[in-house]
Amino acid sequence: xxxxxxxxxxxxxxxxxxxxxxxxxxxxxxxxxxxxxxxxxxxxxxxxxxxxxxxxxxxxxxxxxxxxxxxxxxxxxxxxxxxxxxxxxxxxxxxxxxxxxxxxxxxxxxxxxxxxxxxxxxxxxxxxxxxxxxxxxxxxxxxxxxxxxxxxxxxxxx
Amino acid sequence: xxxxxxxxxxxxxxxxxxxxxxxxxxxxxxxxxxxxxxxxxxxxxxxxxxxxxxxxxxxxxxxxxxxxxxxxxxxxxxxxxxxxxxxxxxxxxxxxxxxxxxxxxxxxxxxxxxxxxxxxxxxxxxxxxxxxxxxxxxxxxxxxxxxxxxxxxxxxxxxxxxxxxxxxxx
Numbered sequence: 001x002x003x004x005x006x007x008x009x010x011x012x013x014x015x016x017x018x019x020x021x022x023x024x025x026x027x028x029x030x031x032x033x034x035x036x037x038x039x040x041x042x043x044x045x046x047x048x049x050x051x052x053x054x055x056x057x058x059x060x061x062x063x064x065x066x067x068x069x070x071x072x073x074x075x076x077x078x079x080x081x082x083x084x085x086x087x088x089x090x091x092x093x094x095x096x097x098x099x100x101x102x103x104x105x106x107x108x109x110x111x112x113x114x115x116x117x118x119x120x121x122x123x124x125x126x127x128x129x130x131x132x133x134x135x136x137x138x139x140x141x142x143x144x145x146x147x148x149x150x151x152x153x154x155x156x157x158x
Numbered sequence: 159x160x161x162x163x164x165x166x167x168x169x170x171x172x173x174x175x176x177x178x179x180x181x182x183x184x185x186x187x188x189x190x191x192x193x194x195x196x197x198x199x200x201x202x203x204x205x206x207x208x209x210x211x212x213x214x215x216x217x218x219x220x221x222x223x224x225x226x227x228x229x230x231x232x233x234x235x236x237x238x239x240x241x242x243x244x245x246x247x248x249x250x251x252x253x254x255x256x257x258x259x260x261x262x263x264x265x266x267x268x269x270x271x272x273x274x275x276x277x278x279x280x281x282x283x284x285x286x287x288x289x290x291x292x293x294x295x296x297x298x299x300x301x302x303x304x305x306x307x308x309x310x311x312x313x314x315x316x317x318x319x320x321x322x323x324x325x326x327x328x
Contacts (some may be wrong), residue, residue: 056194
C-alpha cells in the first residue's frame with residue numbers, strides 16, 4: 001500500500017475521512033485486492049451490501065401503491081366524516097337541550113309508561129269499588145246509631 | 159407530488175430502503191415487505207413530500223421508525239402474492255446463496271457493535287450517509303455521531319485484527 005492510501009486508511013480508522021476519501025480508499029483496495037485480505041474482504045462486503053438491490057419492479061410497486069392509496073384515503077375520509085357528524089350532534093344537543101318535545105308528550109310516547117298508567121287506573125278503580133262497598137256496609141250502623149239517639153231523647157222528655 | 163414525480167424522485171430510493179431494512183432485519187423477505195410498507199406510507203403522504211429537504215435521509219428515518227414500531231409490536235408482516243411476484247421469487251432464489259453469505263458477513267460485524275454504534279455503522283458504512291445526515295436521521299449531535307463512528311471503526315479494526323491473528327474466517 002502506498003503512503004497516501006496508508007495515511008487515508010489511518011484517517012479512516014480515526015473516523016476523520018470524508019465520504020469522497022472513503023470512496024477513493026475503497027476503489028484503491030478493490031483494485032489492489034492482494035494487499036490486505038481481511039481489509040479488502042471487509043470493504044468489499046460493506047460496498048456490496050451498500051449496492052444490494054431489491055428485486056421489486058417499479059411497476060409492481062406502483063400497482064400496489066395505486067391499489068392501496070385511494071382506498072385508504074377514502075376510509076380515512078369516511079372516519080373523519082362520521083366523527084365530525086357525531087361531534088356536531090353532541091354540539092347541537094348541548095346548545096339546544098330540549099328542542100321540541102315536551103316531557104308529557106315524551107312520557108306518553110313511551111309504551112312502558114302507557115302500560116303503567118293503565119295498571120294504575122285499574123288499581124284505583126278497584127279501590128274505589130271497595131270503598132263504595134264499605135260505605136254501603138256502614139249505612140245500617142249509622143241508622144242504628146240515629147235510632148238509639150232518638151230513643152234516648154224520647155226517654156229524657158218522659 | 160404527482161404520480162410522475164413520485165416515480166422519478168421516490169421510487170429510485172427503494173434499493174437504499176431495502177439495504178437499510180436488510181441491515182436491521184437480516185431477512186430478505188422481511189426487508190422486501192418493509193420496502194412495500196414504507197412506500198405505502200410515502201404514497202399516502204405524497205402531497206407533503208415537496209416540503210422535505212433531504213428525501214433520502216427522510217425516507218430512511220421513516221423506514222427506521224417503521225421497523226422499530228414493528229419490533230415493538232412483534233407483528234408478522236403478511237401480504238398477498240400475485241402472479242408476477244411468484245415469478246420474481248423463483249428468479250431471485252438463484253442469487254440467494256451469494257447474498258446469504260454477504261448478509262452473514264455484515265451480520266457478524268453489526269452484532270459485534272453496541273446499539274448506537276450499529277446505527278451509525280448502518281447509515282455511514284452501509285448507506286453512505288454523511289455525518290450531518292446521520293444527525294438528522296438519528297437525532298444525535300455532531301459530536302455523538304463522530305464519537306460513535308470512531309468507536310465503531312475501532313471495534314471493526316479489532317475484529318479484523320483478530321481474524322488476521324487467529325485466521326478466523328469472516
